[in-house]
Amino acid sequence: MTTLTETSVAGNDDRRDNNRDYNRNGIGFAAVDRKFMVALDVDGTLVNHDGHMSPGVRDAAQAVVAAGHEVMIATGRSLNATLPIIEKIGIERGYAVCCNGGVTLRLHPELENGYEVIHKATFDPGPALRALRKRLPSAKYALEDADGRFLSTERFQDASFGVEAVGVDFQTMLEATAVRVVVFSTENTPEEFNEAINHVGLAGVTYSVGWTAWLDIAAAGVTKASALENLRLRLGFEEHLTVAVGDGRNDIEMLTWAGRGVAMGQAPAEVVAAADEVTHSVHDDGAAHVLRSLL
Numbered sequence: 001m002t003t004l005t006e007t008s009v010a011g012n013d014d015r016r017d018n019n020r021d022y023n024r025n026g027i028g029f030a031a032v033d034r035k036f037m038v039a040l041d042v043d044g045t046l047v048n049h050d051g052h053m054s055p056g057v058r059d060a061a062q063a064v065v066a067a068g069h070e071v072m073i074a075t076g077r078s079l080n081a082t083l084p085i086i087e088k089i090g091i092e093r094g095y096a097v098c099c100n101g102g103v104t105l106r107l108h109p110e111l112e113n114g115y116e117v118i119h120k121a122t123f124d125p126g127p128a129l130r131a132l133r134k135r136l137p138s139a140k141y142a143l144e145d146a147d148g149r150f151l152s153t154e155r156f157q158d159a160s161f162g163v164e165a166v167g168v169d170f171q172t173m174l175e176a177t178a179v180r181v182v183v184f185s186t187e188n189t190p191e192e193f194n195e196a197i198n199h200v201g202l203a204g205v206t207y208s209v210g211w212t213a214w215l216d217i218a219a220a221g222v223t224k225a226s227a228l229e230n231l232r233l234r235l236g237f238e239e240h241l242t243v244a245v246g247d248g249r250n251d252i253e254m255l256t257w258a259g260r261g262v263a264m265g266q267a268p269a270e271v272v273a274a275a276d277e278v279t280h281s282v283h284d285d286g287a288a289h290v291l292r293s294l295l
Contacts, residue, residue: 036294037237038064039074039228039254041246042085045264048282051159053088060291061089067295070235074224076100076216076250078144078180080162099144099180100250101227102218122146123205123219125178131200132183139185146177156184181217188213208250216250225253245290247271262290
């Protein structure tokens with residue numbers, strides 16, 4: 001594990017070689033003449049928890065894109081909440097992963113609206129919703145359906161949805177086909193969410209608990225890492241030329257997947273444990289330090 005400081009730039013552990021990076025297996029590769037597949041989380045990584053992206057992070061991301069690296073967003077956000085970030089860092093061609101791997105986009109200026117959905121993983125949310133509702137009756141529930149609409153109970157709305165949620169009764173949600181399910185509570189702690197999950201079990205889906213009492217649910221086996229691996233194979237990148245930066249529990253699989261997984265400085269202990277390196281926090285432009293090391 002490498003902990004980054006102001007003088008220890010990401011990927012240049014102790015300045016062993018100014019132009020050489022090392023993956024977790026100790027295999028070196030020159031940053032100056034290789035192109036990387038770079039997966040970037042959004043909230044807590046590129047933007048702070050108020051949704052602000054600093055000029056330093058924006059400029060570093062734009063520079064890595066301009067240098068020809070395959071930069072892609074990999075976020076829990078839904079499509080419409082991801083597009084402004086893609087535009088801000090200047091990605092016009094390439095790919096993006098939304099909904100924690102549930103939706104994959106191809107980006108190109110000649111496409112209508114500049115993108116197309118090339119993969120969408122849906123599932124039946126009924127069993128998970130019924131089990132959780134019994135254990136967490138006061139929680140708020142939201143669901144992104146196969147058409148990109150958000151259905152929610154208790155007038156539940158969040159910026160990560162990207163569209164205004166439509167209030168529905170719980171039975172309507174049970175009958176929908178889901179890409180993403182979100183469960184949120186102001187009355188429970190993340191620990192209580194974990195306890196509820198362990199008690200009811202969530203067979204047939206993949207889930208992650210967030211910073212607060214926030215639960216994201218996707219189709220079984222679907223994570224940011226699973227979507228990124230499909231793209232890696234599609235694009236022909238070698239495993240050791242993959243880089244990922246993230247801060248949340250939904251980034252654990254992605255950081256483990258990457259040849260070089262970097263956790264943000266404010267990340268929880270279990271996220272740090274999954275990473276090869278730790279950069280500065282989002283408040284100190286940690287992502288910019290990693291991105292500049294690729295230039």
